[in-house]
Amino acid sequence: MTQLTVGNVTVDCENAAELARFYAELLGGAVDDGATEFFATVGRAAGAKPVLMFIKVPDRTAGKNSIHLDLHAPDVASEVERAVGLGAKHVADFAEYGVVWTTLADPEGNLFDIGDGGEGS
CATH class of the missing domain: 3.10.180.10 (2,3-Dihydroxybiphenyl 1,2-Dioxygenase, domain 1)
Structure with missing residues (x-):
């Protein structure tokens, strides 16, 4: 039996704090402390599983997101x-x-x- 669990759902983005704020409002939660334009999470402080994680990347994959x-x-x-x-x-x-x-x-x-x-x- 596997011991794997989903810890984070990660979104590559242009501005991590702004996109985290959108999802926090949409889901009725809060952006976790320490959010920056480079990295932000929603749900970690509340103990959510999975945590939504937003990471700024220089080159997003083109086309439709598959997840x-x-x-x-x-x-x-x-x-x-x-x-x-x-x-x-x-x-x-x-x-x-x-x-x-x-x-x-x-x-x-x-x-x-x-x-x-x-x-x-």
């Missing part, structure tokens, strides 16, 4: 509206595999989903 956050909410529409109000961009709406979700892009263009957590989640 993204799937966030679940009982009221998808209101959470999408709130995310857009925080600076996200609405990309598309989907209803497949027994799940309803909306794909958005964060302020730096990283994709994430807000869905109802239906049967397939």
Whole structure:
């Protein structure tokens, strides 16, 4: 049996503190102390697992990100509206595999989903 657990979900970005602030507000948390434009975390101080980690990188991989956050909410529409109000961009709406979700892009263009957590989640 493996002893591996997910410790962090890491996002390469242009400004770690700013993007961490976006996700902290979106998730109702706080940016951990010591955030800079180069490195920031959300959830470490609160003992969250996994911790969201943001690291400034000089050259992000081009194209669609292959890993993204799937966030679940009982009221998808209101959470999408709130995310857009925080600076996200609405990309598309989907209803497949027994799940309803909306794909958005964060302020730096990283994709994430807000869905109802239906049967397939």
